[in-house]
Amino acid sequence: MILIWLCLASILGWFVSTLAGGGSSLILIPLVGMMLGTAAIPPVITIGCIFGNGERSLAYRDRINWQVIRWELPGALIGSILGVFTLTTLKLEWLTILIAIFLIFSGINYIFKKETASFKVKAWYFFPAGFVFAFISGILGGTGPLLAPFYINYGLKKEELLATQAMTRTVIHIVKVIAYGVFGLLELPYFSYGVLLGLAAFPGNWLGHLVLQKISERRFRQLVISFIIFSGLLLLWQQRKILSDYQYF
DSSP states (O other): HHHHHHHHHHHHHHHHHHHHHHHHHHHHHHHHHHHOGGGGGHHHHHHHHHHHHHHHHHTGGGGOOOHHHHHHHHHHHHHHHHHHHHTTTHHHHHHHHHHHHHHHHHHHHHHHHHHHHSSOGGGHHHHHHHHHHHHHHHSOOOOEEEETHHHHHHTTHHHHHHHHHHHHHHHHHHHHHHHHHHHHHHHHHHHHHHHHHHHHHHHHHHHHHHHTTTHHHHHHHHHHHHHHHHHHHHHHHHHHHHHHHSTTT
């Protein structure tokens, strides 16, 4: 039953991320955490993202913006390794709380984000932005479409955004998997579950591509945002005992 739920969640996650410019990991993180445990989230999500982003980058390979990648990738590679190293020093019981807070604030960020460009982005901005994104991704396994505002404000169109983002993330996630293995965070069951998520991403990407131009992105994103915030609140509720042990909570 776990395998079925993981496959369905992956299909839904990648379908949504095609229409919303990213975010598959935000949908998968709560389910993987509840079914496989907190420790499984980073390696399982990362392995799945290699397949999903790899397939997407091939599908949109003609729309990749290599200027952005030349700036983003170096910072992202450094950030991903440091993020995985940081993960080894965290207490796992607090990792779920960190993920929950991340989900909630990601959703709130979308609610208050303006539709028009609020700041001008130059190519070199992607070096520090890529570092921060990859660092957080190394800890959580995935961060969703946090860089989407940078891509949009830089001027990338829908297909360019998907292609460029997917290409960069494919490389980042490969580096992260290697780092997880080096630091002893990658176990065989996690690898198997990650491959399952990755294979299920293919039909999700395909379905998303079919309806990309037929559904209102604004309305669809509203549903996704609601789900993201709900997932974060649910994870916090599950960790209420840990929070209650500290007087400041």
